[in-house]
Amino acid sequence: MIRDAAGRLGFAPSLVVALLAAASVALVSIASGAYPLALGDILSVIIGREASDPVASMVLLEVRMPRFLLGFLVGAVLAVSGALLQGLFRNPLADPGLIGVSAGASLAAIAVIVLGNTWLGGWLAMTGEWALPIAAFLGGSGTVLLAWRVANRSGQTAVATLLLAGIAINAVAGAATGLLTFYANDEELRSLTFWTMGSLGHAGWDDLLVGAPFMLLALLAAPWLARPLDAFLLGESVVGHLGYRTDTVKKAAILVVGLGVGAAVAVSGLIGFVGLVVPHLVRQLLGASHRVVLPLSALVGGTLLVAADSLARVVVAPAELPIGLMMALIGGPFFLALLLRTKVI
Amino acid sequence: MVLSVNNVSVSLERSRIVDGIDCHLKAGELLMLLGPNGAGKSTLLKAISGDLPYGGSVTFSGRELGQWRPQRLARQRAVMPQRVEVNFPLTVEEVVQLGRPKMASDRSDLVVDKLMNELDIGHLRHRLVPGLSGGEQQRLQLARVLAQIIDSPGDRLLLLDECTSALDPAHQQMVLDLVRRLAKAEDMAVLAVVHDLNLAAQFADRLLVMKAGRLVHEGSAREVLTPELLEAVYGFTARVVELEEGYPMVVPRRRGPSGAYTAPLKPSCRQAS
Numbered sequence: 001m002i003r004d005a006a007g008r009l010g011f012a013p014s015l016v017v018a019l020l021a022a023a024s025v026a027l028v029s030i031a032s033g034a035y036p037l038a039l040g041d042i043l044s045v046i047i048g049r050e051a052s053d054p055v056a057s058m059v060l061l062e063v064r065m066p067r068f069l070l071g072f073l074v075g076a077v078l079a080v081s082g083a084l085l086q087g088l089f090r091n092p093l094a095d096p097g098l099i100g101v102s103a104g105a106s107l108a109a110i111a112v113i114v115l116g117n118t119w120l121g122g123w124l125a126m127t128g129e130w131a132l133p134i135a136a137f138l139g140g141s142g143t144v145l146l147a148w149r150v151a152n153r154s155g156q157t158a159v160a161t162l163l164l165a166g167i168a169i170n171a172v173a174g175a176a177t178g179l180l181t182f183y184a185n186d187e188e189l190r191s192l193t194f195w196t197m198g199s200l201g202h203a204g205w206d207d208l209l210v211g212a213p214f215m216l217l218a219l220l221a222a223p224w225l226a227r228p229l230d231a232f233l234l235g236e237s238v239v240g241h242l243g244y245r246t247d248t249v250k251k252a253a254i255l256v257v258g259l260g261v262g263a264a265v266a267v268s269g270l271i272g273f274v275g276l277v278v279p280h281l282v283r284q285l286l287g288a289s290h291r292v293v294l295p296l297s298a299l300v301g302g303t304l305l306v307a308a309d310s311l312a313r314v315v316v317a318p319a320e321l322p323i324g325l326m327m328a329l330i331g332g333p334f335f336l337a338l339l340l341r342t343k344v345i
Numbered sequence: 346m347v348l349s350v351n352n353v354s355v356s357l358e359r360s361r362i363v364d365g366i367d368c369h370l371k372a373g374e375l376l377m378l379l380g381p382n383g384a385g386k387s388t389l390l391k392a393i394s395g396d397l398p399y400g401g402s403v404t405f406s407g408r409e410l411g412q413w414r415p416q417r418l419a420r421q422r423a424v425m426p427q428r429v430e431v432n433f434p435l436t437v438e439e440v441v442q443l444g445r446p447k448m449a450s451d452r453s454d455l456v457v458d459k460l461m462n463e464l465d466i467g468h469l470r471h472r473l474v475p476g477l478s479g480g481e482q483q484r485l486q487l488a489r490v491l492a493q494i495i496d497s498p499g500d501r502l503l504l505l506d507e508c509t510s511a512l513d514p515a516h517q518q519m520v521l522d523l524v525r526r527l528a529k530a531e532d533m534a535v536l537a538v539v540h541d542l543n544l545a546a547q548f549a550d551r552l553l554v555m556k557a558g559r560l561v562h563e564g565s566a567r568e569v570l571t572p573e574l575l576e577a578v579y580g581f582t583a584r585v586v587e588l589e590e591g592y593p594m595v596v597p598r599r600r601g602p603s604g605a606y607t608a609p610l611k612p613s614c615r616q617a618s
Contacts, residue, residue, distance in 0.1 A: 006436045006471035090432060230443055233433045234489075237396045237426055242443070242493070243419025288433035 008287050011296075018299040025303050026072070029310040030064045034318055037064070067203040070211070071309045071323075072302035074200070074268045075278075077215045077260040079301020080222050082275020083282075083293050085144075087229035088253050089151075089162060092280055093338070096261045097272035099147045099162060100169030101140050105258075105265040106195055107173040107180075108139025113195075114180045114188050133210055136266040141258025143169055148254065198271040198324020200309050211267035218260030219298060225253055226290035233288060271324045273331020274301050280338065346407075347372050347500045347534040348393070353401035355385070355392050362388045364558035365401070372500060372532040375525055377545040379569075380555035381579050386538045387427060389555070390506050393536070394424040406500040420446045420497040423490035427506040429482070431474040437461070437485055438470040444489035446497070456496055460488045463523055465516065479511035487520060495531065503528075505537040509544065517541070521548045542595045546570055554578055566592050 004010055031037045041056040050057070078096060085094040085101075096102050112123060112135045123131060147169060151162035181192055194202070228249040231239045239246045264271070278301040279293055286292045305323070308330065312321040348370040355363040363385040370376050378386045392399040395410060395418075403410045405422060423444070431440065441457050461467040464484040474482065487508055494501045505524070509517040525548050528535045539545050545552055546566035554562040554569055556578050562569050570593050575583050583597045 004471075006473070092433070227447070230435075230439075233431060233435060234429050234440070234443065235426070237391075237394070237424075238429060240395055240415070241419065241422075241424040241426075241490075243416040243446070245415055283434055287439070288435045289439055 006287070009285050011286065011292050014286055014296060015299075018296055018303070022072075022299055022303045022306075025307045025310070026068055029068050029071075029306045030060065032310055033059075033064065033313050035059050062204070066205045066208050067200050067309070068306060070203040070208050070267060071200050071306045073208075073212060073215045073219075074264040074271065075274055075305025076298040076302040077218055077264045078271060078274040078305070079278035079297040080219060080294055081257045081260050081264075082301075083279035083290065083297045084222060084225065084229065084253050084257055085275070086279055087225075087232050087290055087293075088250065090233060090235070091162070092283070093163065093276070095273070095276035096140075096257065097270070097275065099144075099166035100173060101143045101147070101257065101261050102265055102270050102272065103170045103173035103177075104143025104146075105136040105140035105262045106270050107176050108135040108142075108262075109266055110177055110180050110192055110195055111135070113191055114184045130210065133214055133263045133266040137214065137259055137262030140262035140265065141254060143173075144254045144257055148250075194322075195265075195269040196324075197322035198269040198327070199322045200268055201320060201322075203267070207267045211263045214259050214263030218256045218263070221252070221256050221259075222294050222298075223291075225249065225256070226294055229253070229290045230288075269322075269324060271305070271327050273327050273335065274305055276338075277331050277334050278304060346370065347374075347405065348502055348536065349402075349404045350389075350393065351402045351404075353389065353392060353399050353403060355388050355397055355399045357388070357397075362558055363392065363399070366555075366560050368553055368560070368563070370502070370534045370536055372534055373528055375528045375535045375537070375548060375550045376553060377549035377551075378536065378538045378553045378555065379540075379542065379545055383557075384555040385558040386555055387506055390424075390504055390536070390538055394422075394426075394504055405502060416447070419493065421494060421499055422502045422504070423493040424504045425486050425490045425506060425508055427510075429486050431482075434473045434475065436471055436473060437466055437477070440474055440485055441488045441492050444492040446493065452496070457488075457492055460491050460495070464488045465519065480513060480516060483508065483511045484516065484520065487524075491527065494533070495527070501531065501533045503533055503535045503537075505535065507538055507540065509539070509541070517544060524548075542570060542575075546592045546594065547590075570595055 027039065027042065030042055031039060035055070037056050037060060038053075041053055042060060044050065045057055045060050081096050082094070085096065085099070086092050088094070109132050112131050116123070116131070123135070147162060147165050150165040177192075177196065181189065184192055228239060228244040231242045231244060232249070236246060239249065279297045282293050282296045282300060286296060305327070308326045309323050312323050312326040315321060346369050350366055350368045353363060353366045354361060366389055368376070378389070380386050388397065391397045393403055393410075405413065405418070438457065438461070441461060445453050445457065458467070461470055464487060466481060466484050466488060469477065469481060474485065477485065487505075490503065494503065503524070509520055512520060521544060524535060524537070527533055549566060552564065552566055552569040553560060554574070561578060562574055570585055572583055572585055575581060575595065581597055583595050586594045586596055588594050
């Protein structure tokens with residue numbers, strides 16, 4: 001049977017189902033859009049043969065492929081970051097967006113866009129094409145640390161304080177973003193809008209080259225934290241009793257989240273709720289062990305974001321909805337339902 | 346000596362909670378730490394657990410605590426905190442498995458099975474922890490900490506902070522009986538904070554009594570549990586009855602003209618309230 005004795009889905013069958021779902025969503029996503037592609041063309045390009053339609057081949061390789069890969073990576077990273085934060089804070093409501101990490105990363109990136117030619121000129125000169133992801137990473141990690149400092153008293157994370165800290169951080173980052181918007185010129189404004197609503201619309205290979213190394217690093221590092229994070233679920237002091245260096249684990253998790261979310265925000269702007277919705281679903285179906293939650297969250301998160309992106313391209317075609325809006329439309333009601341069901345936070 | 350605590354002090358928020366404690370624990374010895382609320386028992390236990398910074402010296406198996414590699418120490422020393430709250434859907438078996446050291450023997454599943462059955466949680470193995478009763482959770486946590494060190498080579502130390510506070514009398518007997526049996530059979534040193542004087546009298550090899558951060562008395566149950574000491578430490582009057590089982594029993598007395606009693610009939614009621 002697929003369900004184990006505790007009534008949960010087994011890891012291996014779930015993995016197979018998730019992989020199949022990811023593959024089919026990938027095909028649908030690559031095929032659909034303003035220039036629909038035939039399945040046969042897609043398959044022949046993938047196995048390295050010439051497509052019957054040369055335009056199809058171009059659209060596939062230059063537009064759809066990078067967009068699919070970037071969307072999948074961003075979704076996977078956001079979902080895994082959500083799972084990491086939830087384990088670290090021992091609370092299923094922690095999410096990079098809710099506690100302000102995404103806003104911090106986005107603010108740093110926006111500051112680079114707007115002030116890059118003036119006050120932050122030195123930063124651009126120093127970091128070159130990496131200016132945005134590195135700034136977003138620093139902004140993201142800084143915000144996790146800040147939220148941690150505010151919410152963590154004598155080893156216990158006060159969840160209400162954490163979420164309130166998130167509100168404050170989001171408000172401050174929002175205000176600062178507003179100030180920068182005020183200061184920005186027309187061209188900068190256009191890229192700012194892209195940041196604040198989240199979009200995969202401009203995704204190309206160069207975005208992928210800049211963002212993917214950070215995101216892949218975060219995804220590959222996360223499984224190392226699975227066992228100590230399981231210990232975190234029993235309480236912070238227990239982590240030490242079980243022989244893990246609590247501080248090292250915490251810092252590593254914060255670093256991974258900052259790295260992943262920073263890079264994700266740098267290439268796709270603000271996309272919320274993936275980190276909240278996906279790990280929650282996975283835990284409901286498969287249990288809370290991070291050895292299961294982390295890999296499946298990555299798969300399901302990537303699939304969900306790619307699916308949402310395909311939908312965003314179709315609903316108001318030929319225009320597209322920003323993916324950030326799309327996720328908020330799906331995730332917001334989900335979050336409310338979650339709050340209604342949770343009796344005690 | 347498995348554990349040597351020398352002149353240990355702990356200060357929290359500028360007040361001294363534990364003040365110059367000395368105590369020593371041999372392999373196979375079951376030592377119980379008594380004292381009124383706020384005496385500093387849990388704080389001392391947390392210092393020995395590595396949760397709080399302390400002054401003085403704590404050596405385990407001849408080596409200062411801070412010099413142990415965490416992973417190594419975790420195989421020899423296990424800690425059961427007063428409360429462990431689990432909000433995530435982990436099963437009973439998963440939580441016990443979390444206690445197992447990374448490089449544990451192949452017999453891991455057997456060890457876990459045996460402990461779960463001995464602590465009467467075997468039938469709950471696939472249940473989710475957040476849905477368990479307080480007593481079931483307490484037995485689960487004990488199973489987890491025992492699984493951590495039970496088959497490790499070398500000196501072993503078990504630190505228990507009120508491990509029976511949520512248990513019914515039958516499970517209190519079962520749990521402490523198991524702890525005592527393991528201490529003797531496996532040569533494990535056990536330091537346990539307890540409130541129930543009669544359980545302490547029944548199971549401990551030796552008792553330590555703390556008050557206001559200091560050690561005020563140490564000895565066997567018969568030496569420590571006297572009406573005079575109970576009056577001085579806890580401030581309640583009691584008779585101490587020698588049972589034919591070979592250990593004393595504390596029977597608190599009511600007093601006061603209004604008939605209201607200043608001490609509960611059963612000491613264990615205190616912690617329940």
